Amino acid sequence: MNLAGRLWRSTRVRLIVSFVAVALLVGVASFLVGGRLLYEAVLSEAASRVRLDLNAAREIYQSRTRSIELALSVAIAGDQVQRLLTDGDAAALKAWLDRLAREAGLDFLGLAARDGRVLARIGPGPLGGRDVDLPVVAQALAAGRPMGGTVVMDAASLAAEDPALARRAVVRPVATARADPAPEGARTEALCLAAAAPLSREGLALYGGVLLSRDKAIVDTVGQTVFKNESFAGRQLGTATIFLGDLRVSTNVRAPDGSRAIGTRASREVAEEVLGRGGVWSGRAFVAYDWQITAYEPIVDVNGQRVGMLYVGVLEAKYAGLWRQTLMVFALTTLACLVVAVGLGAYLAERITRPVNQLIAASERVARGDFSPEVGPIVRSDLGLLQRGFQEMLLALGERERRQQEESEKRLLQSEKQALVGRLAAGVAHEINNPLTGVLTFTHLLLRRGDLPAEVVHDLQTIAAQTERVRKIVKGLLDFSRQTKLEAQPSDLNPLVAAAVKLMTNQALLKGVRLHFDPQEEFPVMNLDRSQMQGVLINMIINALDATPPGGEVAVITRPGDPARRGGRQGVEILVRDTGCGIAPEHLDKLFDPFFTTKEVGQGTGLGLAVSQGVVARHGGEITVRSKPGQGSTFTIWLPEEIRSEGYDW
Known part of the structure; x- marks a missing residue:
């Protein structure tokens, strides 16, 4: 019999070969499957972070519009503009407008009549030029209050305000990979943030705004506030962009020469989803010169038309590098495990006759x-x-x-x-x-x-x-x-809940929703911060009312907690149950994330549940939720029995 045959007949060799073969199969399979799952997990986490960053960028964008509205509102609140109009001193009126524009950081500012005729404006040109063509002026006069938002101004309108603005607005499209072919000629219209505030004198409005083309303020604020101006491999890690259509007009995305990538365009698939269908794009996308993990949403003007996009993104290279490093560690670990497997197989072969000793040694390691x-x-x-x-x-x-x-x-x-x-x-x-x-x-x-x-x-x-x-x-x-310190005091739970329900009764009646309180048992006095806990209850009820259509029902219930579900701990449960629209399964894990909200833009900050969770957690409790789309939701606040004790550690 040859040497190979004799070795194969050896039990020790068979055990070692079998053990190594299994370990190799498992290791390779784990490496392939684990590497793929790890890559998807890394990208998913990056995409989730970028979606949150988009919320912050949107708030910064909208806050600029609100600041313009506020500046105009404050300006017309006094009697100075009325006095200047009465005096008819055009030079003094223009000087006042110039000063207001500098203080508010506005690119254009003027006083217009209902028919668009401009009575005064900043800028070098004479008043006899083109009348103002801003829909916010008519909207503000019709509503009788300040109005603002995004507008698109053509070259003639910009030139009438200031020829320098018209020149700044000119952006020549740059051929960009994965985008539609660049059109001939330059884009001369511009994306602007504008607002108008009606004066008490009938038919007059103060209007003003900023030109977003080549503007650095908003995108650089996002870069500094959201991304802390971090860099990776000599490049800016996080970037933001304001698009006019699919054209970058304000961005901190850099071209290879270090300049801002003004004029580059969004990829075709992004433009079709965001501009064509009005959706939100979240995930991997090609951005000018690099692959990035991105989030895009449409920018809607004051007339409700989709005119551009707001974008934030981070370099995919950072996460790909992290994945490769982790994969390398995983590969080295797998290789090391294979080496260990050979030694372990030899060891087991030698000890095959002593399984009891192995069990004893294993028991000691478990201990x-x-x-x-x-x-x-x-x-x-x-x-x-x-x-x-x-x-x-x-x-x-x-x-x-x-x-x-x-x-x-x-x-x-x-x-x-x-x-x-x-x-x-x-x-x-x-x-x-x-x-x-x-x-x-x-x-x-x-x-x-x-x-x-x-x-x-x-x-x-x-x-x-x-x-x-x-x-x-x-x-x-x-x-x-x-983390606000709790100011606990002995409190009856049911009266506390009843007071919160009573405060929301009128709001429920106005919406046509039945709101009632169902206490199932009287509970001993508990040490609670009444103010913060009542705030949690009111927030929960408001959310339930928002989710419930007229004719629906919101029930608030108190009952003893089930110790079997809490590791034997006694406690009290407060249930807020509605018959509303329910919550999508993909949103359940994100409900308590800061700034996450399913409400319309401007209807919520996404902080209510996060703050409520913090208050309940500092009481030693927790908040859970059960929901199915179309079948309503139930939020459960569980408070432990220990908070009845005077010695509870706050």
Whole structure:
């Protein structure tokens, strides 16, 4: 018999070869499948982050429009413009407009009549030129209040305001990979943010705005605020762009020579989805010169037409590099495991006659927390049954340990994400709060004057009310960004819930929704922060009312918690149940993410549930949700029994 035959007949060789073959098969399969899953997971995580970044970019874009509206509203609130019009001093009126434009950072500003005739404007040209053609002027005069938004201005309109604006608006399309062929000639129309505010004098409006073409303010603010101006391999990691149609007119995307990629165009598939169908694009896309993980949404003008796109994205190369590094570590680990497998096979072959000792050694390793010890090949004897039972026990223990570890990692990731977004929210909120305080203070000072006309007093009261509303939004950002200390006091749960329901009764009646409270049991006094907990309940009820059509029902229920579902812990449950539209399955895992919302743009900040979750968590409880599309939703607030104790650690 030759040497190969003699070696194959060796049990030790067979065990080693078999063990290595299995390990090689599993290792290669794991490498291929794991590598693919890892790549998809990395891209999915990147896409989720970019979608959140798009929400922040949208808020920065919209805040610029609101700042223009606010500047015009404040300007017409006083009597100076009325006095200048009465005096008929054109030079003084133009000087006042020039000063206002500089202070508000406006590119064009003027005073127009209802028919579009311009009475005064900044800029070098005479007034006898083209009349203003901004729909916001007519809208503001018709509504009797300031109006603003996105508009498209042609070259003639821009030149009438200032020839320099018309020259700045000229953008020559650049041939771009994966985009439609570049059209002949330059684009002369421009995307602008504009607003108008009606004066008390009938038929006149103050209008103004900024030109977005080649503007750096918004895109650079996004780069600094959202992406912290991070770089990767010498390139800017995160970028933002404002499109006119599919043409980049304002961007911090860089060309190979380092200049801004003005004139490059969006890829064909992105333009078809966002501009053609009005959808939101999220995922991998080719951006000018590079593949990036992107998010696009349409920009709609004041007439409801899709005129452009807002984009944010991050370099795919960073995530691809991270994937390759992880894959390399995975490959080296697999190779190392194969080497270990050879040694382990030899070791098992030598110890095949002593399975009991292996079980003892395995038991000792399990006692030290290792749930994957090797117990050796299963022998054909009664000991084999023992070995099989031991392996099944290890699998069960390992699976339980894995589930616990995954849950811990998931909670840690959520905490880190909320902490990061919280710091961003705190910075933005503090920056907004200071000018808001000034606006509100000066508004109230003006309201104390007794010589103001009734129309001006009414406008000032409107400004004060809207400023207070913005301050409440800022307070929501601050509540999310900091862990407010609980001011606990003994409280009866059912009266607290009943008070929250009573506060929302009128809102429910106005919408035609039946709102009722169903306490199933009286509970002992609990230590609660009444104000914060009532805020959580009101937020939950508001969300339920928003999701429920007229004729529907919202029920608030209190009941004892089920200890079997809480690891034996006693507690109390507060249920907010509605018969509304329900929640899509893909949104359930994101409900408590900061800035995530399914409401229309401008209808919510996406912070309510995140703040509520934080308040309940600081009480030692948790919020869960069950929902099916079309069948309503049930939010459950669980509070532990321990908060009844005076010694509970807050």
